[in-house]
Amino acid sequence: MHTLASTPVAEGLFQAADDGPHLIGTRCASCGSHYFPKSLSCRNPQCRDKQVADVLLSRQGILYSYTVQAYQPPGLFRMDDWSPYAIGMVELPEGLRVMGMLTGIANADIRIGMAMELVLEPLYRDAQGQAVLTYKFRPAAAAGGAR
Numbered sequence: 001m002h003t004l005a006s007t008p009v010a011e012g013l014f015q016a017a018d019d020g021p022h023l024i025g026t027r028c029a030s031c032g033s034h035y036f037p038k039s040l041s042c043r044n045p046q047c048r049d050k051q052v053a054d055v056l057l058s059r060q061g062i063l064y065s066y067t068v069q070a071y072q073p074p075g076l077f078r079m080d081d082w083s084p085y086a087i088g089m090v091e092l093p094e095g096l097r098v099m100g101m102l103t104g105i106a107n108a109d110i111r112i113g114m115a116m117e118l119v120l121e122p123l124y125r126d127a128q129g130q131a132v133l134t135y136k137f138r139p140a141a142a143a144g145g146a147r
């Protein structure tokens with residue numbers, strides 16, 4: 001991995017581990033709720049202590065829903081070689097749903113309920129020529145999916 005030539009699109013979103021990239025979330029030790037992006041407090045109204053800490057979230061989840069973005073968003077969003085892309089909502093085993101771009105599959109082949117896994121991919125190159133990485137979800141390798 002060319003770590004010198006890449007930079008994350010934002011700090012504190014994801015982190016590489018031995019088994020691959022993970023999203024960095026927050027877990028409440030009091031009630032077990034998970035949050036992504038990280039949360040400074042627990043938002044569960046029934047939770048009293050709200051003892052939250054950063055945690056690496058599971059790399060795999062199930063595609064809960066998705067949509068295809070068919071126009072280029074304005075302003076802050078940057079993406080080189082723009083083309084319509086899918087955004088999915090992936091449900092992680094921790095019980096939260098995370099939104100992210102989908103990759104490694106044609107938009108027409110995406111199916112709700114697919115097993116997905118987290119990957120890092122370049123979104124664009126910055127002024128210094130560094131690849132700016134974001135997280136995406138692709139069909140999980142172990143799940144097959146060819147039917």
Ligand SMILES: [Zn+2]
Pocket residue numbers: 028029030031032033042043044047048050051
């Ligand atoms: Zn809590």
